[in-house]
Amino acid sequence: MSKTIYVLNGPNLNLLGKREPEIYGSDTLADVTRICTDVAAPAGFEIALFQSNHEGEIVDQIHAARENACAIVINPGAYTHTSVAILDALNTFEGPVFECHISNVHKREAFRHHSYVSLRADGVLVGFGIEGYALATRRVISLLKGV
Numbered sequence: 164m165s166k167t168i169y170v171l172n173g174p175n176l177n178l179l180g181k182r183e184p185e186i187y188g189s190d191t192l193a194d195v196t197r198i199c200t201d202v203a204a205p206a207g208f209e210i211a212l213f214q215s216n217h218e219g220e221i222v223d224q225i226h227a228a229r230e231n232a233c234a235i236v237i238n239p240g241a242y243t244h245t246s247v248a249i250l251d252a253l254n255t256f257e258g259p260v261f262e263c264h265i266s267n268v269h270k271r272e273a274f275r276h277h278s279y280v281s282l283r284a285d286g287v288l289v290g291f292g293i294e295g296y297a298l299a300t301r302r303v304i305s306l307l308k309g310v
């Protein structure tokens with residue numbers, strides 16, 4: 164079995180740390196990689212983090228995960244609320260899938276309250292800042308190790 168956990172990020176998350184810091188904080192995607200690796204490495208897993216502003220590229224990464232990853236942690240950004248294509252791609256993946264949102268989407272505009280991805284996700288973390296990614300990583304490792 165692959166020991167790689169894919170951490171996928173959707174549009175505008177390349178600007179994490181610079182974009183609306185009052186909502187998303189000042190940490191960057193490099194910090195996300197670091198905190199997830201801090202959880203994964205001692206357990207013998209590795210993190211592969213990707214970000215794209217393009218829906219089809221995220222679909223392609225999910226397809227790649229079918230061969231190369233044991234689990235997916237995904238923050239699809241705004242595609243969360245619109246993308247049947249990302250949901251369909253996730254439905255082709257057999258391992259654990261955790262959905263993560265830095266902000267508490269339920270405290271925000273009504274259009275952010277619905278997620279297509281939640282129809283597939285094994286768990287959803289909202290409003291934990293970037294710590295949500297590390298918590299999701301911890302959970303997928305527990306599931307994969309059967310503890």
Ligand code: DQA
Nearest residue numbers: 238240241263264265266275
């Ligand atoms: C987000 C929430 C989405 O509604 C938004 O479009 C994002 C980021 C979050 O991490 O809180 O881009 O997924």
